[in-house]
Structure formats: C-alpha cells, structure tokens
Amino acid sequence: MSLRQYLRSEPDSHNTVNILPMTIPHAFQLAVQRHVAGQFAQAEEIYRQVLAMAPGYAEAHSNLGDVLREQGRFDEAIAACRRATELRPDDAEMHSNLGHALWAGGRLDEAVAACRRAIQLQPQFAEAYTNLGNALRDQGQLDEAIAAYRTTVQLRPDYAGACNNLGNALRDQGHPQEAMAALRRATDLNPGFAEAHWNTSLLLLLSGDFERGWPLYENRWSGSDLRTFERSFTQPRWRGEPLQGQRVLVHAEQGLGDTLQFIRYAPLVAERGGQVIVECQPGLKALLTGLPGIAQVIERGEPWPAFDLQIPMLSLPLAFGTRVKTIPASVPYLRADAQKAARWRARLEQDHEKADDLSKRHPLKVGLVWAGGEPSDRPQQRAMNQRRSLRLSQLAPLAAVPGVIFVSLQKGDPVAQAKTPPEGMRLLDWTDELADFSDTAALVENLDLVISVDTAVAHLAGALGKPVWLLNRFDTCWRWLLGREDSPWYPTMRIFRQPRWMDWEPVIQSVAVELGRTVKARATTASEKT
Numbered sequence: 001m002s003l004r005q006y007l008r009s010e011p012d013s014h015n016t017v018n019i020l021p022m023t024i025p026h027a028f029q030l031a032v033q034r035h036v037a038g039q040f041a042q043a044e045e046i047y048r049q050v051l052a053m054a055p056g057y058a059e060a061h062s063n064l065g066d067v068l069r070e071q072g073r074f075d076e077a078i079a080a081c082r083r084a085t086e087l088r089p090d091d092a093e094m095h096s097n098l099g100h101a102l103w104a105g106g107r108l109d110e111a112v113a114a115c116r117r118a119i120q121l122q123p124q125f126a127e128a129y130t131n132l133g134n135a136l137r138d139q140g141q142l143d144e145a146i147a148a149y150r151t152t153v154q155l156r157p158d159y160a161g162a163c164n165n166l167g168n169a170l171r172d173q174g175h176p177q178e179a180m181a182a183l184r185r186a187t188d189l190n191p192g193f194a195e196a197h198w199n200t201s202l203l204l205l206l207s208g209d210f211e212r213g214w215p216l217y218e219n220r221w222s223g224s225d226l227r228t229f230e231r232s233f234t235q236p237r238w239r240g241e242p243l244q245g246q247r248v249l250v251h252a253e254q255g256l257g258d259t260l261q262f263i264r265y266a267p268l269v270a271e272r273g274g275q276v277i278v279e280c281q282p283g284l285k286a287l288l289t290g291l292p293g294i295a296q297v298i299e300r301g302e303p304w305p306a307f308d309l310q311i312p313m314l315s316l317p318l319a320f321g322t323r324v325k326t327i328p329a330s331v332p333y334l335r336a337d338a339q340k341a342a343r344w345r346a347r348l349e350q351d352h353e354k355a356d357d358l359s360k361r362h363p364l365k366v367g368l369v370w371a372g373g374e375p376s377d378r379p380q381q382r383a384m385n386q387r388r389s390l391r392l393s394q395l396a397p398l399a400a401v402p403g404v405i406f407v408s409l410q411k412g413d414p415v416a417q418a419k420t421p422p423e424g425m426r427l428l429d430w431t432d433e434l435a436d437f438s439d440t441a442a443l444v445e446n447l448d449l450v451i452s453v454d455t456a457v458a459h460l461a462g463a464l465g466k467p468v469w470l471l472n473r474f475d476t477c478w479r480w481l482l483g484r485e486d487s488p489w490y491p492t493m494r495i496f497r498q499p500r501w502m503d504w505e506p507v508i509q510s511v512a513v514e515l516g517r518t519v520k521a522r523a524t525t526a527s528e529k530t
Helices: 023-037 040-053 058-070 073-087 092-104 110-121 125-139 142-155 158-174 176-189 194-206 208-219 256-271 313-319 338-353 381-388 390-398 413-419 437-444 457-462 505-529
Strands: 247-251 276-280 296-297 309-312 363-368 403-407 449-453 469-473 493-497
Touching: 040 058, 058 073, 058 092, 058 194, 073 092, 073 142, 092 125, 092 142, 110 125, 110 338, 125 142, 125 381, 142 296, 158 194, 176 194, 194 208, 208 313, 208 403, 247 256, 247 313, 256 296, 256 313, 309 313, 309 469, 313 363, 338 437, 363 457, 363 505, 381 390, 390 505, 437 457, 449 457, 449 505, 457 469, 469 505, 493 505
Parallel strands: 247 276, 247 309, 276 296, 363 403, 363 449, 449 469, 469 493
Antiparallel strands: none
C-alpha cells in the first residue's frame, strides 16, 4: 500500500497488528497523516513509538525510512527500509522504498537492484519504475531511465510526478519539445504541481523565452528541490515598482555562482530610488562591499538592519522584466581589491623570474577549475555536481600546449589532485591562501584566461570581465541557453559544450586546440610590438 492508501484503511493482515492493542493501528494512522502532511519530525516520533511496541511492523519501518530520507538522514533511512525488506522479503513496496532511500543516499547500483527486485515481485508496480528511473538517470543511463518513466506513465496515466520526471530526463537528453509535452501533461493532471511548473520554467529559460520563464520560475519556492532556500519575512516583496528611499533587502538564495551572477541587479535597484542591503553567503562579503549603489553588505546569519522591502536575488530578473536582449551585461561589474591584486602580481612575476627557460618567463597565465563545489545532501544537486565535474588528469591534453602556466583556482576536496598534475603541466597551487572570494578575485585579476567547469569561479571571472572558457556539460544549466558558444550574461565568456552525455574528451581536445591558437596569437602580437 502507498501512504495515501494507508490513510483510508487499516494495516493489512500480514502485520502483527492483530495481536497488539488497538492503539497501535490508530497510532500508525496518525503517523501517516503527519507524514503525508510533511510534518516529518512528528511522524518520525510516532513511528518510533509504534515500533517500540511492535518491532515487527514492516510498514512502520518502511515509512520511518521515508521520513528519515525526507530529513536528509540517508544512512538511517536505508537501515530502516532494509529492515522492512527483511521482515517482508516478498513485498514489492518495501523493496521500492529501499530503492528510493538508496538513491537518495547516492548508492545508485544498490538502488537499481532494489527497484528491479520490486518490479520482479510486482511487474505492474508504477512507483517502482519511477524510483528505478531516478536511479538510472543519476547513473547517466538516460535511455533506460526514460523507458522506466514511460512505463510508469503507461501503468498510471494520471501520475503527474512520473510525467514531470520524464520531462526532466528528456530535457537532459536534448529533446526540449518532448520534454515540454511531458511537463505540460504533468501540470494538466495537477495544475497545482509547483515543481512541474518550476521545471517548465527551466525549459523556457533554456530556450530563451524569458517572458514566460521568469514568472514560472517563482514556483521554485513550493515543492521543488530548492524549497530549503525559502525564507520567511514580514516585510513585503519588492516587485520592481519605483522606490522613494525605501530600504530593500536583496538576499541570496541558492549557490555562490547565482549570487555572483545576479548581484549585477543590485545597483539597478538603487537606481530606482532604493537603499540596497545585500545579504550574501559567507565568503562573498568583502568582494561585494563597495559595489556601486549598495548601502550595506551582511553575511547570512548576521543580524538584519531595518528594511522596508525584500526580494530574493533570483527574482530580480522578473522584477526588471529581463529578456535575453536586455540582460544587464556591462562588465566588469565586480572589481578586485587593488592591494591584494598587486601582491598576487608580485608573486606571479617572482615565479616567472625563477624559470631557467626564457620562453617560460612570459607564459600565458591560465586559471583552472576542474570540479564542482562542496557535496550536497540533495540527490539532484549531488548528481548534477558529478556530471559537471572532471578529474584534473582528464586535462592532460592542455599540459601539452607550450608557453602556458596554470594556476589552480580549485577549492574543496578535489584540490588534492593539484599535487599530482598531468605530466608536463606547470601548475601553481596557492589555493590554501584564498580565504574568500576577494582573494580569488585578486588572483584572477592577474591571469590572462580562466578555464572552468560550471562553478562560481566561472561567474567570478565573467563578472570581472576576464576571458573565461566554460567547460559545459551536455545537460546544460538554463542560464547558458541552447546551442550558444557565447553568453549574453558574460561578454568575455566562451562556451565549450559536451556533444554527448558525459563525453568530456571532445571538449578538452577543442580547448587544447584553442589554447594553442591563443598562445600563438599572443606570441605574434608580442613580436609585432617589438
């Protein structure tokens, strides 16, 4: 039975409920009600009370696993769901729930196996096909994932969630029209399905339809993978109307790159007569302080000053009615601290002077970022981070380009790879001295080029007006649009796209060729000047 079915019936005869006091099934029903209502902590408490009295209650173990998964406690969720399968080894729903928990915990091979076991036990089990599709999609098995979602829709034509998942997978596979049809079906089935509306917005924005995309993007606050970013304020939302000296809090809501991209709007808020207060993530305050039009910058967690209105940062394009042709793209709109930049310039010059080869004393200085940010507890974010990331060793073709010195801008766990760069690569790694983004900006200011996967540093380089080459995954983020090698957001950006899902080799080869051309062009220009 599903959770919603439990709301309409007593536990079935396979449970030990028959020999327990009648308070047990009633308590279980109360837990399910809290569960379905999204009151996960309360549901967990009641499920645990039920299990204290009825340790063999398989559904309670399985449902407990589900609420633990919803709270991001994946190891505990997997253990609870696995206990349910031990108690009911021939119950398809127990195995499907285990598969869902394993998927959330990033144990994809085990998740696929659990879901396939559920389907083997119950071949018409629609939810098991959906869970299987989720795991296969994160494995990169898009054809199989789409087949699983299509099977779900065939078994349950009214399953809006499966239509939503199918649309996402078709978008990832590069079929935007089919994806839009699936998402439209999801919202037709459930007009209040916020996540499907949000996914529709991503597809519209990806295609450059900002007019329809920005309003639907507001659905990110309800039921989407970003719902944890929602904030509660008593002050009303600013929606673009003229301001008369009112104080407006512009607050960051998603990743560091999002803040670096959309902070460009803050001076425009000031131009409409507002006093702008920016709340940003830790690590950005020093860089953003002093941006024209910003009265004050605070880090998330610091006390708010008094303000009259507020707006999430990624709602600013809607407030300004932004279209592709009206993106405020004047760069640089961020600037490095002059004193910090001077210190890095001296460090780089000192390193070049030590070179024993004259050709190495005036190299092309290229910053490198090869992997995404910190690990996420959210399954979709974790899977995307894996798809956008490389290993440093995969950039070996760049090491063969003469006349280049590379500077690591990589942070997080992948920085350890800088200790063993590809053979022939001159890689400077001073990242342990980069305390925040103002330090990174100062170092980037002294580079000729930044080559980066889709991370905050790519946005930083673009905002500083530095040449930046983006190594972009096949299932591109909406902000890079479809089929473009340039970006209307960053005039100095060039985009190198994967031609196929998870195929980095052609991207790296193209970058190596272009890097060689850049070095030769630079040498030609230098010789002409002399």
